[in-house]
Amino acid sequence: MKLNRLVGRLAVLGLAAHAGITLAQSETAAKLERVEVTGSSIKRLVDEGALPLEVITADQIRQKGLSSAEDVLRSLAANAANANNAVSSNSVFGQEGDRLAGGGAYANLRGLGPTGTLVLLNGRRLSNQGTSGGSVDLNAIPLDMIERIEVLKDGASAIYGTDAIGGVINFILKRDYRGVQASANYSSPQDGAGGQQRKLNLTAGWGDMATQGFNISGSITHSRNDILRGVDRPWALGYQPDRGLAPDTSSSPFFGNILGQSGSALPTAGTTIGATDPTKYTVLNALALTNQCTAVPFGVSQLANPTVLSGLGYTKANSTYRCGTDYGRQYMLAAPSKTTSGVVRATFNVGKDATGFVEFVGSRYYSLGEFTPYQFSTTALGLGSVVNGTAYPTGANYPVNGPYYVNMKALYGANQFDPTKSIAYRLRMWDWGYRTLGNESVNDRLTAGIEGAWGNYDYRLSIARGKASGYQEMVDGYADTNKLVALLTSGIYNPFLMPGQTQTAAAMKAVEDTKVHGRLADGRTQVDQVLANISGPLMKLPAGDLSFALGTDLRREFYGYSGTQNYNCVSSFSKGNMLLANSVMGCPGNGSAPDMTRNVGAVYGELLIPALKSLEFDLALRYDHYQEVGSTTNPKVSFKFTPNTDLLLRGSYNTGFRAPTPQQLHLATVTLATTGTFPDPVKCPNPTGNNDPSCQLNSIPYLSGGNAQLKPEKSRQGSLGVVFSPVKDMTASVDYWQIKMIDRIHNLTPTQELQNYSVFANNFIRDPSGNITLIQAGWINAGGSMTKGLDLTGNWAAKLGDNRLTTTLSATKMISAREQLVSGTPMIQYVGQWTNTTLYLPWKGSLSSTYKTPTLSTTLSANYSASYWDEDHTTFTNVPELQRRKVSKYLTFNLIGTFTGVKDLSLGAGIINLFGVQPPFTWHDVDNAVGTGWDPRVADPRGRTLTLTASYKFF
Template identity: 50%
Template sequence: MKLKKLTRSLALVGLGSQLLGVALAQTTPTAPVQKVERVEVTGSSIKRLANEGAVPIQVITASDLNAKGITSAEEMLRQLAANGVGADNATSNNNVFGSDTDRLTGGASNANLRGLGPSSTLVLLNGRRIAAQGMSGGAVDLNAIPMAAVSRIEVLKDGASAIYGTDAIGGVINFILKKDMEGVDVKVDWAQPLENSAGTTRRASITGGIGSLERDKFNLMASLTLDKNDILRGSDREWANGFQPDRFLSPDSSSHPFANVLGNSSTVAGTALGGANGTTGSTVGTGDPLKYTRINLLALAGQAGCDSIDTGVKYQPQLWNATVTPAVNASTKYLCNTDYGAQYMLAPAKEAYNLVTRGNLQIADNHTAFIELSASRSEVTAELVPSQFSTTNASGTHYPVNGPYYLNLKNYGVNEFDPTKPIAYRWRMQDFGYRTQEQVAENARLLVGVDGTVGEYDYKLGLSTAKGEAWTNLVDGYAYLGKLVDALKTGTINPWVKPGEKQTQAAMDLIESTKARGKLQGGETTLQQFDGAISGNLMKLPAGPLDFAVGFDLRKESFKFAPETGSFTCSDSLAPTINADNPVYANIVYNCPGNTAIPKMSRDVNALYGELAVPVMKGLDLQLAIRYDKYSDFGGTTNPKIAFRYQPNDVILFRGSVNTGFRAPSFQQLALNTAPLLDTADFSDPVLCPTDPTQCAIRLNYTNSGNPGLSAEKSKQGTLGIVLSPVRDLTMFADYWRVDLDERIKKLTLGELKANYNLFAEHFLRDPATNKIRLVEAGWINAADSSTQGLDYGASYALKLSSGLWTAKLDGTHMISHKERAIASQPLQQYVGAFGLRTLYLKDKFSFDIGWAGDAWATTFSTIYKSGYKDQDMTRFNIPLRDIPSYTTFNLFGSYTGVKNLTLTAGLRNLFDKAPNFTYHNVDDVVGAGWDPRVADPFGRTLVLSASYSFR
């Protein structure tokens, strides 16, 4: 029903086009047709002329990347208009406590065409699959792509399940490597932000080859790339600041490096600030009858006191409550907070290598055998802010009365403070250091195959095995819970280190003794594939040859995930009798990001597919394709595709397609994860809060789990486009596209559950005795449906003048609509231009390049534009709605080739030093405090230098 209009359009598309084509042709000289080799282009298994396809394909060459100083796949995707603006980069993926992450993608970089998610974009290397990232098992990590060896990138902006099977709903990105290369190319790249040296990146690569298939009947090629990136922290940028109260932005935390004294819950009853019922608190000074339940000595001095500690700020209750009630005032007036957003990592440190080798051997005329080995390793060091810790009666961690740093608040005007009792406190554990993780990912693929021609038929066969392995190492900032509890009981560690003071060496030694380091957890994906196809001319039709392709694809996929046996157990909670000697708690690591084990899971996928290229009449061709996939765990699925290409003359071309798609859930999405998480934001229980004030600002334990009951996601999609070339060397195009999903695989986030309690009350599990919320079950579900539609557009022009060759290129996507809902009873909700926790559906995104080349010099000036959107809705906190403006950056690069075989390139990224736009959100929901790494550039104006030399 949803695609009927598009289907009818395909039947009527030729009407009127002949008249328009004739009119334009009468005023336009026809460029001579050059003879080109028939090749296989992404989106079809039939070899044809590169410009004969019926589907929109964007080709990005290595020279295009070099001209704009792009060295990584992630940088390329940021400028690709069709790629969604989502949390799929290495910075956004570093969010182990956010409510929309499986905590297994740290350091990874993923493609996300159409904003449909990384698992809906198929990434190929030389037309074949590679293994998914080992930790998440859901999508290819682009760090595994050997960019230095890439010849070109083909981006298919259409569904391709009928050709490639699952994962190709959003489109296909095919990285095609250099081949038949002779000589050696050496290149070094260096980039440094001009504000300071933080965030510097370096790359060195060497690519070489010997032999010529045409001359020597063989070719050997190898490429090695080394990368080293320095970390960029929030402290390196003034705008990375989570405490901007004049803009309604303040951290929602109750911890501070100088600990807050507590007296407002049952876990602190009987302590220095708590009475028998744990809710007493104390009056402060004279003339104020209100009893305060959370008090910081520094806050008694006002705003400046909290700020006197690095990253410390004064809690701002008016930013989090529509009405500041006496109860809220009692718990926040003298409360200090931590600007954890300012401590957050803006870009991670990284060390990586990438190796690819390929050998081609002509075994007979028209027959070539090949072997290809690719291997990569990336080590991404990510930082999270120091942990926060609340003492409890059960754990016995309140500060002891006889401790050397006992803080007697009675001496500072806290009238009911009892110095004969221990002190309950909440503390930001700054002296334990940043929570630092090393995310290591390895990926390898061995491919052997043969291709060639038998008579009039082309064939190809390939056999490959691929493996992705990844793991997390705890580096710093994490402590064994038992050792931590025992250390805090001694009183040696001072929770109240005053400005300008430090912990004693004995305290630092004790802190060091609690730390957990080493491998935490790891995962592994494998992929074995045997595929083949034959294509050629089936028969002659009056309008031309009827070409065909038939093929098969047999593969086996597997995934497993496991915590490191016997080393670490993750927990966010405290329990009675915790101590280092108790074997039950010996390996528990406080606040660590561990997931539960997933035993090895596997599936077999067997597929047959066929394709026809049908010449209907002069200028009109159809592409008919169909594929049947049989999944060992999800049964069979058949997906057809019909596409057309109508070109009445050299001036105008029409194209379009309709097809269906299918995506099976990833193993991670199917597997239960019972590891608990602790939400860092307060939640008001809508059931108990009206009668129990203690349930009006609670912290929730939750899980972000897979779902063994998930079914496959299905899609219907299509495109309809026009290409014009009214004058020589000018091409313009526009393609309408639409993707409708049913049984959509969606992660139901904690934020969505909290905001829609009435819809999802069954996800809030309650204690039968007290009716208090004990756990919230977030995670993957089959949501109802979604519909996404937009318009891709672009143009390219080349003009030869006496001054040199001038070029201009525009590539853009206008998002018309993205509507979705979690359950069928909800209305479809529009997300274009609205804030989202994972993907932002911006109305417009485009890049525009102007280039000039003459003799030994060339330069490229480029623009990247991303439209504005609605900021996060914070009206529940009495914060007004606002719009975030558009974000535009400019880059300027120049190169010199006046010395034989040497190319020198220099340029500036973010030429005008555009800072990220301000946003309300803090890192609790999406990475970034006051800014958004999905949209903005954290590096600022950056100097880029590169040099390459060819030994030929």
């Protein structure tokens, strides 16, 4: 057939046509090999499939300048812009973050989250990331040993079971490798200051399966990425009030903001300044009084806050003489990391028609998460007179007799300031350094199996054990609460530095003595899996063979998480917090999850029915039983119709199922604190521009943890598509898809509860005065969702003399992404709208063209992310033009060239982000999602980046 011949040509070119092609196959071959296609258990000829499958070859990965599995997934149109990248998941900000993710990177097909995307390696499971236990960390994938990546953009629970609602990503390793090859890669942003990446790889193989009957191959890769900070990029500013961005912070990095507080020098009602101004100011800072907020590193004025953030309680009284911190300049834009990964595989013939194999895959990934220095407020109340045998008569306030006491009345005319009392203040702990967390993630898998043919039947049997572990440790920036209070009240430390001043050597030694270093928590996961499958022809039909597959999938899954055991993480000074053993200010505490093992058993069957020469049906059915969770049966029906040589129609319908993870079920409850400022929905009934500070809330404790009553998520989904050949040597496809889900597992946050207060009012605990003292949050079964979209692909090849030009297009149009938080709340449309987690961009796509001569290959590629509405600031300010805006589209180009004119040597050079496009501006800040003034879910912060590669094959 003309279409099949064309698809064969495109497969040879590595263009991954969406007509189900998974292996390059020469059209001159005497016999087409039957292979297993991701999404089916029946082996078939390579040009027979019709699944919405995207294949990315190793050549394409290299030609596009992609250096990690995370880079590949971020470039996929079907992978939603999400907070599951290494920067976003390495965070302690906001209530939306997975505080167990440990700097990992995760897939997110269709925006259904990492737990809705199944990641496989050679068709088999890896163990989920060691601390979160929810999904596979992409850092565990040895990209340099990958031959191709198959991305099934369709539900596959009927074939693979849970996790496959959004789709399947199958990383296929190279096989039968012979020779020794070394390669190196280096990339550096044009700006030079941070963000460099280095990678070394050694791959070797021995033995020819065809002539010697065996092959042993292995590969080891080591990479290192340097940190990139906001201070390294001129656009990374957290203070751009003319564009609607100002820090929602009340702390200053040098001179601590003096607070109006009962019992302290500045009374709660505030003070007038000078003889003519009647305003009583409730916050004072000598830097602001002398117009020097910006004269110290990372300092900014807050004069704009009463306009930009008027709805969050900023007024003339509390902002005029207060300084803030530009945490956009302090923020980590790219995480530093080190990765070592390796593969060893032995393949050998077992008799005439069978092949055995033993395979080990291992990775070690260590990253640092660097965050702005912690901020604290001192207090004169609540500590009592004696704590642990030490007297604190004025709490943690600066003492009257301290050498750095600042008499604001005498120096700056603060009339009501009482210099006979201690000073309460709020300070960002700049002298303690950035809060730095180290995260290690280890993932290993050992697999053995046999694959072969018995007559007309193909069989596969394998056994695998995957293990993952991880831990999080405090590297810098955290302080022992009791030692910190003792230092602050001793007077040795100066919290009121002016420009040009520094702490004394004695003070810095005392600061170092308060620091705490050590492991916070660790976790382990393990999956033991036995897979068995047989497939082949069942009977002859007029239109072809009726084929079948039968199989079983037996697993034992383990998860355990220690939680924060050796330390007590606190966020404020109080007598209770100081009495806790090993009390640490500002560390991210988590509850534990008990060691848990559950068994999973599944059986499945599949039928491939050729109803007509031009019409084929595929029927699949799978039964899964999850210990503790229950059982589920999921069918899938798909078809392929080829009415003529240039047209192929396809479609599918299936149901899906995802069991809650062990940590979602059993993670212990932990008390955390909200970030940012938000209005009390009862005391601040005006939702727009309410600037009454008396009803604003910050640092409110909330409970988060597992929920043993969680039910599985369920889905119904379908797709309908067409593949056609409009002209010679060109194919295109359009696929419509939709996914309807119920009982979505969701981490309910205080922000969402506040937005839907009438539904969650009982989750807010109030004291007799009506003040919120605690919020109940955590994992719940949310309401339903409906996601719809279009996938568009195109592949074109042209022969230009002895040279070739190939072009590929892949794009996803999100039509709708409507979600319901819980029953009783409305369905909300999120396409094109800013959210704290996943961004459902209206369009996301990539286009690449490769011109290949006998010695030179040049690829120009483009990546596009559409514009979307920025964070809704209606409740932030009463200035209309600062309430709603759109974030600009993001379009970047990469140019990569590879020279192979010298035998066994390959040299490459290229430019990532050819035109140096800056990340589009967004006015959200880190209190609501990771990033300040830019969004790491969409943009690459490195800017124009030079990349160099070299590889040499020794023999």
